[in-house]
Amino acid sequence: MGDVAIRVEGLVKRFGDLTALAGVDFEVPTGTVFGLLGPNGAGKTTAVRVLTTALRPDGGRAEVEGIDVATHPKEVRARIGLAGQFAAVDESLTGRENLILVGRLTHQPKKQQSVRAGELLERFGLEDAGDRLVRTYSGGMRRRLDLAAALVHRPRVLFLDEPTTGLDPRSRVDLWQMIGELVSEGTTLLLTTQYLEEADQLADYICLVDHGRVVAEGTATELKAQLSGVTLHFEFATRTAARRARAKLAAVGTVGPEDGEASVEVGVADSGPALLEAVRILDEASLKPVSVAAREPSLDDVFLSLTGQPLDSDEAPDSADAIRGAAR
Amino acid sequence: MREALSDAITMTWRNLKGMSRNPQVVLFSTFQPVIFVLTFRYVFGGSIRVPGIDYVNFLMPGVFVQSVAFGGMNTAAGLAVDMSTGMIERFRSLPMARSAVLAGRVLADLTRNLGVVLLMVGVGFLVGFRIEGSPIEFLLALGIIVAFAFGISFVFALIGLVASNAEAAQALGFPILALMVFASTAFVPLEGMPGWLQAYNKVQPVSVTVAAVRGLTLGSATTGQVLFALAWAVGLAAVFGPLAVRVYRRAK
Numbered sequence: 058m059g060d061v062a063i064r065v066e067g068l069v070k071r072f073g074d075l076t077a078l079a080g081v082d083f084e085v086p087t088g089t090v091f092g093l094l095g096p097n098g099a100g101k102t103t104a105v106r107v108l109t110t111a112l113r114p115d116g117g118r119a120e121v122e123g124i125d126v127a128t129h130p131k132e133v134r135a136r137i138g139l140a141g142q143f144a145a146v147d148e149s150l151t152g153r154e155n156l157i158l159v160g161r162l163t164h165q166p167k168k169q170q171s172v173r174a175g176e177l178l179e180r181f182g183l184e185d186a187g188d189r190l191v192r193t194y195s196g197g198m199r200r201r202l203d204l205a206a207a208l209v210h211r212p213r214v215l216f217l218d219e220p221t222t223g224l225d226p227r228s229r230v231d232l233w234q235m236i237g238e239l240v241s242e243g244t245t246l247l248l249t250t251q252y253l254e255e256a257d258q259l260a261d262y263i264c265l266v267d268h269g270r271v272v273a274e275g276t277a278t279e280l281k282a283q284l285s286g287v288t289l290h291f292e293f294a295t296r297t298a299a300r301r302a303r304a305k306l307a308a309v310g311t312v313g314p315e316d317g318e319a320s321v322e323v324g325v326a327d328s329g330p331a332l333l334e335a336v337r338i339l340d341e342a343s344l345k346p347v348s349v350a351a352r353e354p355s356l357d358d359v360f361l362s363l364t365g366q367p368l369d370s371d372e373a374p375d376s377a378d379a380i381r382g383a384a385r
Numbered sequence: 386m387r388e389a390l391s392d393a394i395t396m397t398w399r400n401l402k403g404m405s406r407n408p409q410v411v412l413f414s415t416f417q418p419v420i421f422v423l424t425f426r427y428v429f430g431g432s433i434r435v436p437g438i439d440y441v442n443f444l445m446p447g448v449f450v451q452s453v454a455f456g457g458m459n460t461a462a463g464l465a466v467d468m469s470t471g472m473i474e475r476f477r478s479l480p481m482a483r484s485a486v487l488a489g490r491v492l493a494d495l496t497r498n499l500g501v502v503l504l505m506v507g508v509g510f511l512v513g514f515r516i517e518g519s520p521i522e523f524l525l526a527l528g529i530i531v532a533f534a535f536g537i538s539f540v541f542a543l544i545g546l547v548a549s550n551a552e553a554a555q556a557l558g559f560p561i562l563a564l565m566v567f568a569s570t571a572f573v574p575l576e577g578m579p580g581w582l583q584a585y586n587k588v589q590p591v592s593v594t595v596a597a598v599r600g601l602t603l604g605s606a607t608t609g610q611v612l613f614a615l616a617w618a619v620g621l622a623a624v625f626g627p628l629a630v631r632v633y634r635r636a637k
Contacts, residue, residue: 060389109477109478110477110478111474111477111478131480134478134479135480135481137478138478139474139475140473141471141474141475143470143471144471145470145471145472145474145475146472146474147399147403148470149402149403149404149406149407150399150403150406154399154402158399160477162392162395162396162476162479162481162485163479163480163481163482164388164391164480190406197612206475210479210480250594303515330440
């Protein structure tokens with residue numbers, strides 16, 4: 058057993074004049090979760106399609122479990138599972154029939170096909186809906202069935218291309234939990250996403266891609282560490298108090314731009330000493346903040362600093378959530 | 386090879402199961418051809434004169450071929466749906482025979498077509514259709530219908546693969562059907578048509594197939610008619626089969 062499940066070297070893919078992958082390299086160790094994070098059009102889906110043998114690369118190499126995807130596509134397909142951006146399930150079949158169909162097409166022993174279907178329906182909370190036509194399923198149920206269909210033949214390497222795009226927050230969290238369970242059983246997972254939170258939650262190692270190139274990689278913590286420092290966030294009762302605090306806190310670190318709210322953000326190198334210093338200054342000036350939080354840089358901040366553009370401008374995380382999620 | 390066959394059968398099973406749950410397809414395959422028979426037999430039939438032949442015996446072979454040609458729409462729509470919903474993407478990621486998607490579609494539609502034709506034969510007998518040729522000739526006629534269904538399904542498979550969705554597939558397929566079926570000798574005799582249309586109908590696939598099937602059920606078929614019809618079926622499959630496979634392979 059090799060310890061590298063996926064190896065990509067200098068991968069290039071062009072569509073006419075458009076270069077979707079401009080020389081991408083990465084390795085995914087067996088049994089880990091690898092996140093390809095980037096905006097729409099970054100090349101994430103193209104990379105997945107090359108790795109799952111739907112597209113032939115124009116340059117470079119890609120291997121899954123040591124097997125070249127371009128020269129031995131069929132052997133690769135026997136080892137992988139794919140759940141794409143759209144739930145690829147047959148609406149005119151029941152959930153169970155969909156899973157049996159995949160069981161047949163992956164040449165599972167006949168007896169195993171319905172046993173496995175039942176197992177997966179139960180695992181993904183679809184046992185009650187298993188004998189209903191998929192056209193009656195909700196979006197979240199379809200995604201779960203799609204994920205189940207990708208697992209029928211117990212693939213060693215699983216590809217999930219934006220598994221939660223378009224799902225409501227609750228279904229998303231449900232799906233994250235199910236994905237988390239899978240991974241704990243040793244499946245190697247490559248996940249693409251444009252949601253920072255998703256990569257942060259699920260991936261052991263993250264590659265940030267933009268315009269077909271890897272712009273940064275590392276664990277979520279390492280990537281965030283590339284942006285040195287921590288942001289201290291103070292809420293005040295009034296804007297007047299916030300304005301006075303802003304002037305005083307300039308002594309502690311870089312004060313963020315005024316946003317018309319009764320809050321002040323200060324970028325500091327080191328949260329502990331800076332926070333003590335800030336509290337001392339505020340206390341001397343008799344300024345009492347309503348709340349104080351220390352926010353570590355988000356992956357969004359990392360992406361912004363590397364590419365000069367936000368990861369997903371219309372999906373900017375709600376600031377309250379970001380603080381709650383990242384504050385220690 | 387064995388795997389290709391078993392995968393094709395699995396896909397056929399999947400497609401037939403899907404069709405049986407699609408009320409539109411079920412109605413299209415049962416109710417609609419019956420309405421066609423009744424309309425032509427009783428509404429138009431009285432006004433169409435075919436010298437020397439009872440109109441119902443003239444009509445039924447035309448209806449058989451027409452229903453099979455219209456069945457092509459189902460092939461086109463089915464593939465277009467699989468392309469647009471991402472099902473094909475899933476099939477491609479599985480370690481299955483690549484040929485199975487197309488083969489399963491064509492085989493399922495062939496099965497459905499055969500069912501429709503047998504239903505039509507039954508309905509035909511009820512409204513007075515009689516076979517004047519031998520039983521062997523009748524079986525040969527059924528064989529020609531199935532062969533034609535096979536050939537034309539690749540034309541519609543190609544349409545389904547290039548269309549972006551089911552509606553587009555139907556929009557693309559309809560003019561072809563209109564040209565081949567309505568402007569044919571399926572329902573009316575050649576003799577009443579203007580010269581240029583007669584020339585067209587002496588060679589176009591629907592009319593050629595209808596002529597052979599009609600000849601066989603009337604007991605008046607020539608070897609030439611039968612061979613011409615089979616040549617069309619084989620020709621359509623030989624040209625459009627590889628084309629459809631090519632487009633399927635390249636489709637993204």
